[in-house]
Amino acid sequence: MNFDFIISIDENIHDPLMMGEVDIVREILDIAEQVTTAGRKVVVQRQYTNAAPDTIETFTKPEQVQAWRERLNKTQGMLGRESIS
Numbered sequence: 001m002n003f004d005f006i007i008s009i010d011e012n013i014h015d016p017l018m019m020g021e022v023d024i025v026r027e028i029l030d031i032a033e034q035v036t037t038a039g040r041k042v043v044v045q046r047q048y049t050n051a052a053p054d055t056i057e058t059f060t061k062p063e064q065v066q067a068w069r070e071r072l073n074k075t076q077g078m079l080g081r082e083s084i085s
Contacts, residue, residue, distance in 0.1 A: 005035040005042045009056055013044075013072070022082045029069050029084065033062045044068075 007013065007028060016024040032042040041060050045053040059065050073083050 004040050005032055007032065007042060007044045008047050009044055010046060017072075017076070017081070017084075020082065022076075022084050025072070026084050029065060029072075032059065032065045036060060036062045036065055 012028050013025055016022070035042055036059055041058055042065060043055055044057045044059075045055055047053045057068070059068070069084055073085055076083055
């Protein structure tokens with residue numbers, strides 16, 4: 001992959017997790033790891049209709065994406081929801 005990858009925290013992570021669609025989030029995180037492995041960056045943003053997006057986090061290494069996945073899994077576990085891994 002030869003591009004940066006932008007993840008919308010609401011549309012790509014929060015909404016699917018709220019609906020129990022962990023497979024979607026798992027695939028997004030897998031792609032994020034591939035992008036960082038290829039030397040590109042992953043930008044997690046909160047996007048707005050009438051304003052510029054806010055950057056929440058930027059990942060440049062697969063280990064950073066894996067750590068985020070672990071944090072998401074911890075939250076999922078605390079809420080009694082299915083793991084993303």
